[in-house]
Amino acid sequence: MFQYHCLNPIASVGLDLFSDAYKKVDQIEEAEAVLVRSAAMHDMELPGRLAAVARAGAGVNNIPLDKCAEQGIVVFNTPGANANGVKELVIAAMLYASRDLMGGIEWCNENQNDENIAKTAEKQKKNFAGTEISGKKLGVIGLGAIGVLVANAATHLGMEVLGYDPYISVNAAWSLSRSVRHISNVEDIYRECDYITIHVPLLDSTRKMINAEAIALMKPTAIVLNFARDLLVDEEAMVDALAAGKLKKYVSDFPNPTTVGAKGCIVTPHLGASTAESEDNCAIMAVREVRDYMENGNIVHSVNFPDCSMGACMTAGRIGILHRNAKGMLSHFTTILGDAGINIDEMANKAKGDYAYALIDVDTAIGADVIEKLSATEGVLRVRKIK
Numbered sequence: 001m002f003q004y005h006c007l008n009p010i011a012s013v014g015l016d017l018f019s020d021a022y023k024k025v026d027q028i029e030e031a032e033a034v035l036v037r038s039a040a041m042h043d044m045e046l047p048g049r050l051a052a053v054a055r056a057g058a059g060v061n062n063i064p065l066d067k068c069a070e071q072g073i074v075v076f077n078t079p080g081a082n083a084n085g086v087k088e089l090v091i092a093a094m095l096y097a098s099r100d101l102m103g104g105i106e107w108c109n110e111n112q113n114d115e116n117i118a119k120t121a122e123k124q125k126k127n128f129a130g131t132e133i134s135g136k137k138l139g140v141i142g143l144g145a146i147g148v149l150v151a152n153a154a155t156h157l158g159m160e161v162l163g164y165d166p167y168i169s170v171n172a173a174w175s176l177s178r179s180v181r182h183i184s185n186v187e188d189i190y191r192e193c194d195y196i197t198i199h200v201p202l203l204d205s206t207r208k209m210i211n212a213e214a215i216a217l218m219k220p221t222a223i224v225l226n227f228a229r230d231l232l233v234d235e236e237a238m239v240d241a242l243a244a245g246k247l248k249k250y251v252s253d254f255p256n257p258t259t260v261g262a263k264g265c266i267v268t269p270h271l272g273a274s275t276a277e278s279e280d281n282c283a284i285m286a287v288r289e290v291r292d293y294m295e296n297g298n299i300v301h302s303v304n305f306p307d308c309s310m311g312a313c314m315t316a317g318r319i320g321i322l323h324r325n326a327k328g329m330l331s332h333f334t335t336i337l338g339d340a341g342i343n344i345d346e347m348a349n350k351a352k353g354d355y356a357y358a359l360i361d362v363d364t365a366i367g368a369d370v371i372e373k374l375s376a377t378e379g380v381l382r383v384r385k386i387k
Contacts, residue, residue: 002294005031007039010056014283018291033290035283038062046071051384054290055303056282057082057273059229061202065304069355072322072382075304076289080145081281082273087149089272090227091157093251094138094195097223097266099130134158139189140180141209142200142228143168148175150197155179162189165200190217197225198232212237215247223249227272230254239265297359297386306350308357315345315361318386319371324379325356332377333358340370355381 003025004018015024025031028044033052041053042064053063054076068075096102107124111117136159140151143165151161152175161180165172168182176182183189189196196218200206210224211234218224224247226233233250235258241247242264251266252259259265273282285301292298297320298309305322323329330349337344342362349358366385375383 002033003031004033004035004290006035007041008035008037008056010035010037010286011279011283013280014056014285014287017284017287021295022291033294035286035290036063037282042067046073051382052076052290052293054078054286056279056286059202060303061229069304069322070381074293074299074302074322076286076293076299076301077303078282078285078289079301081285082275082278083145083149085275085278086146086227086272087153089253089268090146090150090197090225091153093225093227093266093268094133094154094197094223097225097249097251098133100128102266104128133195136160136194137162137192139164139193139196141165141186141189141196141198143172143176143182144199145172146227147197147199148172150199151180152177159195162193164189187214187217190214191219194219194221195223195225197227199228200232202229202231207231208234210234210238212241215241218247220246221248223247223251225251227253230256230259235259239263295386297384299357302352304352305355305357306352308348308350308359310346310348310359310361313361313387316364316387317362317366319360319362319366319374320384320386321358321360321374322381322383323356323358323377324381325351325354326379329356329377329379330358333360333374336370336373336377337362340367340373342366342370 002022004022005025005028028034029047032049035054035056037056040062050073052074053068055063056078058077058079060077063075065075114120134157138154138159139162140147141164143163151163154161155177163180163182164186209232215237238250239258239262242250249264249266253268253270253272255267255269260267289301292300296312297318299305299307300309342364344360345363346361371383371385
């Protein structure tokens with residue numbers, strides 16, 4: 001029986017995918033797997049039995065990845081599960097930033113008691129006039145699951161789309177519309193585009209990548225949209241540029257004291273993935289990832305260990321070994337198994353940065369003494385007997 005705990009409410013359509021072999025527990029201390037959305041885990045004491053954490057969403061800033069890796073805890077996320085919800089909000093943001101829809105709505109509410117509001121509106125509507133997005137240039141920085149959807153949708157709205165991603169995946173490249181112009185210098189987007197939307201992960205290399213220097217290259221009529229992470233933009237520099245009239249608008253889905261209420265800033269309360277469909281999709285993907293790891297030892301969509309999958313085990317036994325990415329590790333594992341008279345039927349070993357994962361199918365049952373020897377090997381973080 002596997003035990004799991006939810007740190008946040010998780011959509012029932014996902015939890016219903018757990019079989020009778022799983023039991024939901026009220027305390028994290030009792031859990032082998034945890035599902036989480038936004039709960040902060042950095043200061044939590046992680047129990048020794050915890051094997052997996054699944055984030056029902058893409059961002060993992062609330063999870064201590066290195067701490068989990070050192071304890072042999074695999075952290076999963078659900079890339080692409082909320083992509084359509086975010087895409088639709090980005091498209092909406094371009095429209096409401098261009099047409100002053102909110103200013104017009106606010107005027108109507110303020111004048112709700114005016115019996116002649118229809119006639120008055122005809123005189124006032126020029127104050128809320130805007131521009132159309134058709135025919136304008138959109139720059140998409142980051143062509144992952146969300147960026148590709150935004151880029152493709154924008155082409156259907158008549159926009160000229162420039163896409164930038166030096167690390168674009170094969171799948172994303174195949175999914176990208178041929179109408180999108182893939183460029184190699186992000187500064188071309190800063191200089192040319194009327195709208196700029198960013199969809200990259202928050203890394204040391206991307207932190208505040210839209211800074212004062214980047215903003216200085218932009219058109220004074222440009223609109224910048226950020227539905228990825230607030231720290232991707234130097235928001236102090238952004239607010240200064242807006243106040244000086246060097247940019248038209250900054251639309252962010254991440255409210256904070258710097259941007260809320262500032263001139264030219266339109267801020268929404270982190271609504272990107274807040275749709276019933278996105279929450280369902282994230283829950284479904286997270287549960288499937290947990291089940292595949294707990295039952296088969298397969299890692300798919302991990303953020304702190306390499307992906308490694310061998311399907312369902314068809315042999316007498318399977319073990320998964322989370323270890324440091326160091327020389328000679330596999331030879332230690334094979335020697336221990338060989339000395340125990342265990343023949344390896346199939347093996348996969350993948351590495352990601354400082355960490356690696358070995359998945360080994362064998363033709364005889366694996367005893368507790370073998371697991372103990374493997375666990376005692378220097379550099380091994382955790383050994384799981386899958387079958």
